[in-house]
Every structure is written in C-alpha cells, then in structure tokens.
Amino acid sequence: RTYDQAVYAVSDEENEPLLSEKRSETVESEGVLPDDLTRDDLTLPNPEEPELARHYTRLSQMNWSIESGPYPLGSCTMKYNPPVTEDVAADPNAAVHPDRSASSVQGTLGLLAGLQDYLARIGGMDAVTLQPPAGAAGEFTGIAVARAYHRANGEDRSEVLIPSSAHGTNFATAALAGYDVVELPSGEDGRVDMEALEAAVSSDTAALMLTNPNTVGLFERDIEEIADVVHDAGGLLYYDGANLNALLGRARPGDMGFDIMHYNVHKTFATPHGGGGPGAGPVGVVEELEPYLPNPRIEETESGYEFGESEDAIERVHGFQGNWLVLVKAYAYIARLGDSGLADASAKAVLNANYLAEQVDLEVPYGPFHHEFAATAGDAAAADVAKRMLDFGVHPPTTNWPEMVPEAMLTEPTEIESKQSLDELAAAFDAALGSTDEERHDAPSRTTAKRIDQTSAARDPRLSWQALEE
Amino acid sequence: RTYDQAVYAVSDEENEPLLSEKRSETVESEGVLPDDLTRDDLTLPNPEEPELARHYTRLSQMNWSIESGPYPLGSCTMKYNPPVTEDVAADPNAAVHPDRSASSVQGTLGLLAGLQDYLARIGGMDAVTLQPPAGAAGEFTGIAVARAYHRANGEDRSEVLIPSSAHGTNFATAALAGYDVVELPSGEDGRVDMEALEAAVSSDTAALMLTNPNTVGLFERDIEEIADVVHDAGGLLYYDGANLNALLGRARPGDMGFDIMHYNVHKTFATPHGGGGPGAGPVGVVEELEPYLPNPRIEETESGYEFGESEDAIERVHGFQGNWLVLVKAYAYIARLGDSGLADASAKAVLNANYLAEQVDLEVPYGPFHHEFAATAGDAAAADVAKRMLDFGVHPPTTNWPEMVPEAMLTEPTEIESKQSLDELAAAFDAALGSTDEERHDAPSRTTAKRIDQTSAARDPRLSWQALEE
Amino acid sequence: MSGSPYAPHTDAETAAMLDAVGAADEAALFDIPEPVAFDGEFGIEPRSEQELRREMADLLGRNDDLTEFLGRGHYEHYVPSVVDSLSSRSEFLTSYTQYQPEITQGFLQALFEYQSMLVELTGLGIANCSMYDAATALGEAALLADRVRSVDGEVVLVPENLREGKRSVLANYVDGSDLRIETYPIENGTADVDALDDAVGEDTVFVYAETPTVRGCIEPNLAEIGEIADAEGAMFCLGSDPVALSILEEPASVGADVVVGEAGVLGLPAAYGMGLGLFACDEEFLRQVPGRLVGASEDADGTRAYTLTLQTREQHIRKQRATSNICTNQAWVALRAAMHAAYLGADGLVGLAEDCVTLARDLAADIDDVTGLQAPVDDRHHFREFVVGTDQPAQAIADDLEEEGFAVHVIGDHRLQVCITDANAHAADDLVAAFEEVAA
Amino acid sequence: MSGSPYAPHTDAETAAMLDAVGAADEAALFDIPEPVAFDGEFGIEPRSEQELRREMADLLGRNDDLTEFLGRGHYEHYVPSVVDSLSSRSEFLTSYTQYQPEITQGFLQALFEYQSMLVELTGLGIANCSMYDAATALGEAALLADRVRSVDGEVVLVPENLREGKRSVLANYVDGSDLRIETYPIENGTADVDALDDAVGEDTVFVYAETPTVRGCIEPNLAEIGEIADAEGAMFCLGSDPVALSILEEPASVGADVVVGEAGVLGLPAAYGMGLGLFACDEEFLRQVPGRLVGASEDADGTRAYTLTLQTREQHIRKQRATSNICTNQAWVALRAAMHAAYLGADGLVGLAEDCVTLARDLAADIDDVTGLQAPVDDRHHFREFVVGTDQPAQAIADDLEEEGFAVHVIGDHRLQVCITDANAHAADDLVAAFEEVAA
Known part of the structure; x- marks a missing residue:
C-alpha cells in the first residue's frame, strides 16, 4: 500500500495566491512623530482573520510533516514531537523576560539547571551550556571553547581535522572560528582511516570533530585510539551530537574520550523542527573546559539559583539565553521518557534502520550500521528515485550524501515507525526503484507541485513578491 | 478562480484504513474483580501515539471546514469561529465539576449569569436558561415551558402551529412534547398566509413556532398581526432563533411579540459546530413565563451567585447545566464584538447574501431576503448542482429545501466572506450550472471520495467495522 | 463604530x-x-x-482552586495532550454536519470508528454517533421502548435513587408520551432484585438499571434483571460508561437491549457537566434508533466511503414522525472520546478500568481507617466512587474539607460520596490527611 | 522496563x-x-x-508573577490567538527544512511571504528567511562586510552602549576573522554624529547604528550616519525591528546596506530572550548573503512554485567556503511573525508602532510627575522605552517595585529603564502608583 500526497491546487497558475495578491493596503503614519523621522507610507497585505486562517490552513495542507507520514531523512532524525511538550511550554509562567532578576525566575532557572544536569548525565559530560540556539551554533560554541582553551595554554593552533564524510556545518564552523580545515579521507571500511589521522595530526591540531556513529551509521570502533592520537598531540576531541539518537543508554561521548560535544535537541529529544528551527544546540564539556563555557552560568546556591560569571568564558553565542521554549520541550521529553524510554528509543531506532534496510531492495555498502544506513541507488539517480518516492506518498531519504556512497540514499526511519509503516515505506522504495528512468525523471506528478525547476530559481532569483512584479 | 479539494487517497480500496485495520489487540482483565462481574476480553485498536496522530491528521485533511473555504449552507450559518474563544474556554479554571458548591464556583456562575443577561438583552427577553444543549433541545425546552404555562392556567391545549417551510426540528419537537402538529402553508409571497393562520388558530393552539426571517430569508412583515392572532386565541408565540444572525441590533424577537425563543449559539455567536455538536440552545422567555424555566437557576444575591429553584419549573432538559464549554465561547464572542460588532455582523451577513444572489446566474423567487436566499436551480437538479460545486472547491448550499422553492439552493454566505470570496463562490455556482447534466451526475470527481452511493448504504446498513467483517 | x-x-x-x-x-x-x-x-x-x-x-479565576473528588455522573480521567491537539484541528472543530460526504470523509470515518468502539464495548449491534448526555440518552431510550415494544404497558421502571438530573430529564421526555415513571428499591447500593421482580408487571415497558450505580457500586445481578425484564416483554436498558464497560460484564451477555450512559468519561476533562450521550442498542431497532448513524458505502470508484445513513428516521426528513427531534448532537466530543479510546487501546482502557476499582478500594480502606468515618457504606465492589458514613454532620465535614482545598459530595446528613480516578489519585493521601483533620 | x-x-x-x-x-x-x-x-x-x-x-510556577515593563532587546506585543492556532498546526510545526519542495510548498510560500514583508519594511532588495536573533544577525552582518567590502580595513564600529549580549556575540563572530570592534560615543541616547565622523576612517569596514536605540531613542541622524559610512566605503548596518520600521524612516532611504534586528517582536510572546534574527540587505550582496533564501520558480506544469535557492552559499554544499555555518534557523518563528504581520496588516502595524511612541511618551510624562523621578532622561523621541532618572538608588527602587509586582530594568546607580507596549499598557497606571509608593 502506498499513499498519495495531499493535493490542494487552486488554479493552473498557482496553488494558493500570495497574501499580497489577495488584498493589500497602503497607509501613512498619522503624525505622532515629526515627518523627518518617519517613512512616507507602508504597503502590506490586510487579510481579515477568516481569510488569514484559510490562507495558512491551505498552506499547511500543502506541507509534509512528521504527522503526515514517514520522514526518513538520514542524519536529520525526524521523530514524533509529543504534543504534551507543547502544552508544557505554553505554560504562562514560561513567558518571562530574560532580564528578570534571578530571584524572580527560580522556575525558569531551575528548569535550565535541571536540563543541564540531564544532558550532562546523558552525554557523560561534566558541564553544559544551553545557550547555543541550534546545532551549528553549538559547534561554534564548542570550537570557540577549544580555541579559548588553547589560547589559555598559550597555544595558537590553526587546524581543525574533519572527516570528509562529516556534516557541512563542521567545516563551516571551523572556518567561522578562523581555523584551517584539514579533511580526513574515510577508510575502506567507511570509518576514520587511522593512518590518515596520524598523518594529519600535529601540534597545529586544535581539535578533531567527529560524529559517532558516523554519517553512514557506523560506530567508530577505534574511538579510544583516535582519542589517544588527538590528545597525545595536544588536540581536543569534539563530538557532533547529530547521531546521538543511536546511542542513548548504550554509550556516552564522555566515556569515549570526547572533550566537547553538542546535543541536537530536535534530533535526540524530539523538539519540533518547525520547518527549519528554532532548534537548540547545548554544549557539554569535560571539567577542564568548564571555565570556558559562555556566560552567564546558572548556579545553584543555598538560597536558590543565581547567575554566575566565569572570567575565562568565551564570548556569547546568543543575545540572551538561547531558544528557551525549545529547551523546555527538550526537558519535558527527557523527563517523560526517563532512562528506560531513552534507551528504548535508541534500541528501536537501530532496529528500525536494520529492518528497513533488510526489506528494501538496495545495496548498503557499509555496516554494521546503527540508526541509519546509506544505501546506493546503483544505476539509478538517487535524486530521481527520491522524487519518484514522493509519488508514493512518503518523504524520501537524504540523497547523494555522504559522497563516499555513490548515489547515496541515507535513510533514517527513527524509532517511531511501526513494522507495518516500515513495510509500506519499503514498498515505496521498491516502487520508485522499479519505475522507469523516464517515470523517475518526470516525478513527482501526484504532489501539490510537480517537479520544480531549481536551476532557473537560482539563475534568476526572485526572492519576494516585489521581485515577482518586476 | 475555483479551488480543488484537498485529496488524500491511500489506495484504490480506501482513503485511510480504519484503526481496526491497522493493529488491534485483545486483552483480558487481570482479576481485580470476581470473574462473574467481568467480561471475558476486550478487542480494540492499539495504535501508538505517532500512528494515532497520523491517522487523525489524515482524516482531518479529508474534511471540509470553515477554515477550508466558503460554507454557504443556508439555515446553518457557518461562520468563522475565533480561536480566541477556544483559548478562553481552555482556561483551567473552567474545568470544574457541576456538583461544586455555588460559593466555590463564583467564576463559572458569574459567567453564566452574564451570558443570560447578554442573551436577554439581545433577544429582548426577560429571562434566559442556558441548560439546553442544542437548538432542538432549546425548542423542546421552550415548548415544554408553553405546555407548563397552559397547564398552570388549567388548559390542555393540544396543537402547535408550524409553517410548512419551518425547520424539521420544529415539527419533531412539537411531537416529542406530545402535541399535534398543524402545518401552515406559505402564502404566495413566501410568508405566513394570514388567512390560513386565522383559520388554523383555535383554543387548542398551544403555540405558533416561527422563524423570522423565515427559511427563505424573508422578514415576516405581518409579525405584529400574527402575534395578535395567536395571543388573542390564548396561544404563545415561539421564536426559532436559527436565523437571528440576520437581525442583530435591527430587531428583537421580544419586541415583535414573541413569548419564547431559543438561541443557536453556533449560528449566531460563532461557537464551533464541531462536525455536529456540541451546541447550545439557550431559551429566553418573557417575564410571565420565567417561573417555568428549568431548575436550577442562577441567581445573584448580595453574597454572590447562588442556585435557586422555582416550584413551577419544567423538568430538566440536560443532566447537568448543558454544554458549558460552548457557553463560555458564546460569552466570549459576544463580549468580543459588543453592540457595534454584533450589528455589523448582521449587516454584512445581509449584504453578502444580497450581493452573492446578484452575482449568481440563478433565479431567486422570493424577496426581499436578508441573510440567505433560496435560489432555484431551474431545470437542473439542485442536488447534482451541489455535487458539481464540490469539484470547484467550495461547499455547496443547502439543497431541495424549503420545498416551496423548486430545486431549491438555500444559500447563506454569512458575514465572513469577502467580496473577492463571494465572487469566487459565484464563479463556482456558475461553473456548476454551466456543466452538462452528465458532468453534474458524475460529480464530484476531484474530491477525496467520488460520488457516494447513499442508497445502498441505507439498504444494507453497515454501521461498524464489525459489520464490515461480516 | x-x-x-x-x-x-x-x-x-x-x-x-x-x-x-x-x-x-x-x-x-x-x-x-x-x-x-x-x-x-x-x-x-x-x-x-x-x-x-x-x-x-x-x-x-474567581472559581476556587479545589482538588475535586467528585463524580456521580460526571467524571474526569486524564485526557492526553494529543487528544487536544488533534481534535482542535480546525478541519474537525469548525466543520458542519456531514451532509456532503464526499468532502467530509474524515469526520465520518472518525464517527464510524466511534460507533464501532461502542459496538465492541456493549456487544450490541448498533451505536449511534451520540446523544447530548447520559440523561437525554435515557429519555430517548424510554421513548424507543414506547415505539418498539408490543406490550401495552406504560410503566418505565428506574432505581429509586436515580440521580435527580437524570430522573428529571427522563420525566420531561416521557411527558409527551403515555409513559409514566415508577421506581424500584435499592438495597446495599444496587438493585433490590426481589423487589424489582415484584415491581415488574405486564404494564412495564422499560426497566433501567445502572452499573456502576450512582453510588459507585458494581451491580452484581445484571443477568437476573435482564431476565426479569424479558419475562414481561419489557426493554432492559443498562446505564454504564465506556471505561466501566471495558472490564464489566458485556451488556449483550446480560440481556441488555439498550445501553445508555456517559461516554464523555473519555475525551472530556471536567466540563461542568457537559457530556456525551452513549446510545447503543440491538440491531432489531435499526429503523427506530434516535440520532445520527454513519454507515459504510462505496464511491463511484468503488472505494470504501462513509456517509450519514438511514436519515429517513431523522427530523429534517421525517419531521413530526422522526424518531427524535435531535439534530446537532455531540459529534466533536465523540471524536475526542474515540481518540482517547484509541490512545489507550484495549490494554490501556482495561488498565484504567482496573485502576478505577483498586483506587476506590484503597481509598475507601484508608478513609475507613479515619476515626469518625466508615467506608464504603455499601458492601459491594466499587468503581471510581463510594459512599462514606460520617459520625459528624456530613455538610460540616464537606465545608471543612473545602477550606482544606477538597471537594466531595454531600448526599445525606451523615453521608458523603467520594470519587477517585487517575486524575486526582495523586492527591488521595492529602485527602485522607484532610479527613483526619476534620472528621473526628 | x-x-x-x-x-x-x-x-x-x-x-x-x-x-x-x-x-x-x-x-x-x-x-x-x-x-x-x-x-x-x-x-x-x-x-x-x-x-x-x-x-x-x-x-x-516558582517564577514570580510580575508585570514586566522590560525591553532592551526583548519585547512583547500581544500575539493574537489565531497565530497560535495556525502556527501550531502539525504540518508546520513538525516539518523539516524544505529540501523536497514539491511537498513543502506551504512552508516555502509562508517564508517567501515573510521575506517579502521585510523587503517592504526595509526597502532593501533581499531578506533571508531568518537568523537566530538580533545579536547573531549583527555578527553575520559584520562578516558579510568582511567578505564584500573592497576596503582594506578591519574596524567594526558600534555604539559604546551596545547591549552587552550583542557586543559579546559580535565579538565571537569576528574573532575568527581579521575584524576588530571599536566603539563610537553616544550623546543624549543616540549617536554622537560628530564623534562618529571622527571615528570612521579608511580602516572602517562596518558602521552599526540602531533605531530605536537600546535606550528606546529614535535615532534622528540616520541619513548622516549613512553618509559618513559611505564616504569611507564602509558598510552601514542598521539595527531595528519590524514594528519600528513600519513608521520610522525606511532603511534604504537613509543608505542602509544591511538591516538586522529582532523580528520576534511580531509573533513571539515573552520567551526568555528567544528571538528571530532579521537580516535584510542590498541586492548587490545576493551571492554572499548568509542563511536560507526562498525563491519563486515554476513546476513542470508551469505553475508557480517556491524552493530554497542559492544553496551553493550554504554549508551543506559549500562546506568551509559557505557564507555562514548556519543550518537550522528560526523558520517557525518567522512563520509566526509573518502571520502576526498579516493579521495586523499595514494599518494595524502602523497603529501598533504609533502606540509604541505615544504610550512611552505618556508613561514617561506620568513618571516624570512622580517626586524623585525624571523621565525621559534623554531628550529624544522614544519608542516603547525610555530611561528614568532616580533620586533614590535605582536598585532599591527596582527591588521595591518587585515587591509591588513590577519588573523594570536597572541600568545605572540612579537609572532605571521602563518599556511599555500594548501588552502591559493596561497596568501603566498601576506602575505609576507603585512608583509613587517607592520612589520618593
């Protein structure tokens, strides 16, 4: 059984008009300020509330979500977002201003302190900051901590080592922090090539950034040796938490020798992705690095929670305290599942990936994998297979990445899919693989929008309704 | 421009499996009670939460609503339900048990007393009960009040007069209350035929039930005379509030001589219809009838609100106090709009009906109408025109009723549609009218379900998944 | 302006x-x-x-913040967040009755599933897609008996301690018919079967019993009551609710012709008495059932589809000859109840029902240990609630408890009633402690 | 387990x-x-x-229930219920980044509309579909200047009273580059333009000014600041927000090359500093913009469709040569901001902005009437907030106000700051009364 997409087409020209095409108004300010301080006028759409509701209801019905069906995007960990965490975050007491006195927001600070503690336990870390507003911001925080640590030791290390299969953010983050990136090729078994690592490590090495399991789902079995090599050279080991959903209760980055890690609360702790954020990327560190975490700290004293400052702290990564409402949801999720639920989540995520790989008629070059697998589409174009899968009512996997697998289809079903759902997902894979090249090239055809021309969008960028009118 | 429907098809056999077809489980009780008090086992679906969420999300996407588009069902008054009223009703303080002491629920009682007061002012009535849980229950309450009044006067009147064009509930309610129904034919102008009324009224007349404007949108211009005729015969005048959205701030039933009325809070005060309820049908009466309203009453005293009892009260129409959460939303809507908003709602509802009738290429036999109009589909079958309209992405009007208009299309756009929306709705009317008979007969074809076989559903009723398995 | x-x-x-x-x-x-x-x-x-x-x-906010141990017809079980989030979707909440089934398949299927769950719970062939509440469902059931029973009688028999709200609504419904209400005695919280047997005669058309009863007692003699009614050709109507029915005897197995009750025990939080009228009956009454029914059919492509059916029973078609005047019912609450039931599954529902037995049992025992209190007063198995005997005047105790932040029922000079579910169980110890403060 | x-x-x-x-x-x-x-x-x-x-x-619940008159970068305006109900729809909330545009047209169109609203408000050609917050948007803007400016310099000029959170984030962002931060003086709450002119030199690549400033002052010399920056080839970056921009001078008209700021003033209630980074810039920087961009295109049927575009700027394609490391941004908050803006419309947005001026003006006047207080301290037009001078120690006054149920900023030994919007205006008189209690 396969699913059609929800279709909501308005006309041949457009699926839903832009707000600006419905009704706009131009208004001038009424003179509460002198003219030289004000603009002439402002033109914006003015739908009334019923029309506004219909506009966004229609738009929502044209949007895939985790409550629509399977969303097996490898490396993205799209799992179910429990509504109870939304209800908890909607508590009016959560709606406070960040400049409130510590004594007047003991609830907020208590929750943050509690989440820091939970995350530290889960990651095997000694201290955690919740300030980074997304995973990439967490990476930036972590690398800035490494930089501050080396500087404090009087060292000006210039390089960050990153496996070529790593997430793009790793490279971009290292560059943002002013480091030269040294790419490490993968070994034949899909893991870190120890020889290449040893060759690359030097007194210039500030850190090695590593995901474990890596981006094709393989556990880096040599992790202890890797840690030794990096540490022996005076470098730090950074853990990219994107794949932590594979390991809960089975292994902790801190126990593997990592010094710094970030957590992707969306991926591991089920906060909603929101179509691209807000996220949160808390960072955990070992004790030695704790002084470098950004200010302000939340400290528990006899009289309650207070704000603390560390003189050695790196500069901040967010204007206030990060994405507070996301952190509330992460706390709620962790508290809901507890030890047993978290461990079960990882167990079932790994079981699901293995089961799905077994059901799908595709070769998976590397293994044993954990929560995700990188199949190859073989002679077919992975991107076209993905588009064809849309016609069978599922969201396709991540395609053409990591590059170590040709025509890669990086697939991560997460723990939330049932056996029946996985069987249906496998049927969609096989139906897309069984289609002709032409069918795949013309796909999708049963979706709200048919295949979209990406090239012309980039060649002639029209990024606003104003640009459409030109 | 016309709209397609949202389409969400799963397979050729079904649009979305039944929960029972997904996964069921059979469990036995564990012996907390003796076996002779317990059943053997229980079999029910057991979807886990993510699957549950997807099931109902998909079902929702297969359902038309006021946030999908126009919903011009004549006599149903489908208007926008402001989300702010939902938020207000979700107040944890609203979640109380009905057997709480009056002193401990002063908020609840204050709100109910406030709503009674608002409704009395809006309807021109002297007292109001909020107990009836729907409009038909309001009718039942009102007719029971009339019955009690006549009994108290030592009269055993046996007849209720109802225009033939009235809502079906009027007839059924009178019968439920034990009355014989006397149908009044409509006059040539579509209004009450005064001669027929005078001929029908007698000392057996308990009440005349009347909607004003009536079900083709016409104001009963002779209402004062009608009231005199009924009152002179010792009968009471009952106002069916279904069409009150036409009159807010322009006329009040109490001023027209009505003795009893019900309010449809969904129709007039924008509480959500919920796919068929819960509703609320408060009943207002003139002072003389107040003793007959059902117990318990909410009375304001110096020390706050208390429950009162009237010895003459009719029996109750609801086990507790009616559909409380619906009443909260009605209160909130009235308070949000106030005098000016309520009057504007009616003004725009009437304007919209008149404008739409002007735009649609259909004859409207009766007028001047107010918030709704009964067009005739002429040579076309109204029901088929309606089905064809589904293909153009709007909900059709009520069809084939009232019967005084052949092939009637009773259309009520309400105040919430914009001029643009009405123009689009008119285009859908005209497109359906311009279709061939065959196209109409085969319609709808662009919807989740194609034309459904109603006859076989009634001939071979399968009313549960158990029946499907037989 | x-x-x-x-x-x-x-x-x-x-x-x-x-x-x-x-x-x-x-x-x-x-x-x-x-x-x-x-x-x-x-x-x-x-x-x-x-x-x-x-x-x-x-x-x-002027409502006092009390922890409620209240029941007697209106119950609260914890409603999971997902029920709120899904039922609040505007496509459900802001839709009308499904008169155009081709674009309302979603709600129709949900109601079909609701009906099916009640069919499973009751063992009866038909469930409608809701009445207003338990009381109005009872009224409709009595009128159904009036329509379908061949016996000449006019007596509707109900327990003497039927909750006043229900009795009054029933009286209103039968006022327009030839029926009249009589009562039968209660013994130890449930039907006095011998007395009931005496009360039932050839003029009896309808016998109503409840399990659990308004005092929270599980009725042990349902099959016997069914036989008594059947012997005189009377309709046996059982009052219950979907949580209780998940472990108690299946109504069909004890001869119930109709089941009514409060289905809002699922899906609805405390709502000041707002409810969801359960109405299920034997298939033989198909054409006489009050209220809406959703049936399965097929569309022009042969795909399974759902539609309101047998509408010729209803007021908008049949007018004064309709089986009821009901139009708008409680559809959205039924949707929520179906969601809640599916969330729980059979396992969760049975577990919840078992908790209703054991929580009440344990709390009664704890209260019985308090000086000046006796619980349960009735020597029965209880479900959710039970009666407490008090040495001190019951009203005074209840007033004092309210000061301590708790609400309980006063049902007699020296009788309280206490209801416990998963929603208030966390406060049970605090209630007992408060009782200890005020009861002696 | x-x-x-x-x-x-x-x-x-x-x-x-x-x-x-x-x-x-x-x-x-x-x-x-x-x-x-x-x-x-x-x-x-x-x-x-x-x-x-x-x-x-x-x-x-351990948070005290205070009425907040707080601003300084995080503001609350009343968010209508419909924004909650629509943005909470699971299709929005639980979706991923729009890597498969054919089934994510809804979110893409909403983000396209968000971008368009910012284009209208700023007068600039491009807006991205969000950064984390105002501070990180400022950091990204400085790095944009580093990439695109032909001048050799490395000085980033910011106001001396830049809020610490922003300064610190900016410092972090420029730490990996050759840039360094210098400050220019503030006079009477806004830029000391003469001093700024002196400070800007050929090593200046980036000049940052705000309106309203952190003290709530509307900057009267924006065009002059723009000219000063332009004269040395420096990028002029203006910090503001969408509510203020609906009545204040259009950034493009005063020579702003980039606009950053807090767009979460729309759509977000008080959220402990969680924000929405506004980022708009001139079209000439198209290929160097950080963050995601949604563009219009067509599908195979020729129907208009939307897609993420120019992704070769981004980390997942360009890796260490990307324009930023940002991946997940604040898309859902941007959705809410767009909804809120559309709810208000131009008329509502301008009205709200006017209220921000008049409410602050009136409250300052009322506070100025209180013995022991002077407001506003700066002789400027204000927007939402203003500085209050105190005869008594400011901290003591703030502590006393907290006892009375109000929160205000302490920004100096004898300086408070007070922020008023539509969200707390109903309590303005109560605040003044509390000030009268505690300030003398």
Missing part, C-alpha cells in the same frame, strides 16, 4: 457591493417594519482580544 | 523484526566496543504525561 472583526469588508468593498445590489446603505437591505425595528442598544462594550482574555481569566 | 511511549513496537513485532535481521536481541545490533559501552544509569525516572504536566507546572 467598530465593526465585526470577522467581517472582512473594507469601506470600499462595502460601497461596491451596495452599489451592485442597488442599495443606498446597509439599512436599506433590511425589510423590517418600523414598529418592530430595534433602535436601542444592548449595552455590550466590544473588547479587544487582549482585554477579553484578561477579563475572562479574571472572571473564571 | 517501560519503553519509549513513542516507539510503536509490540513485543511480537520486535521479535519478528529481530528475526528478519537475524539478531538475537536489540543489543546484538549495537557495534560498540566493550570499553566504551555504557552500562550505568542516567538516573532519570520516566514520568507519565500527567505527572510530567503537574511537575512542570509546579516547577515553572
């Missing part, structure tokens, strides 16, 4: 529309004779959204 | 799946070397939904 915030008309649009219909202004569109025209004011000030929310929070 | 409530596996299904993959148990699927395997416990107890809700309500 500010207009309706939900009418989208700009001044220019209003002018254009008036022009199109040839009216000078909106007033000209109203055909209201001068003498009955209203030119006064309601005196209701419009509020902004923000003002409204503040005002209503203040108003409802 | 209870499992995840969100993993749907029955025991039988787990067994079947294990069998299918040839594993004896789940543990066998993990390829983790013994020395790094974890066999300890986190010590986190699972909670039921109900327990969780109670526990978290208790925890958050």
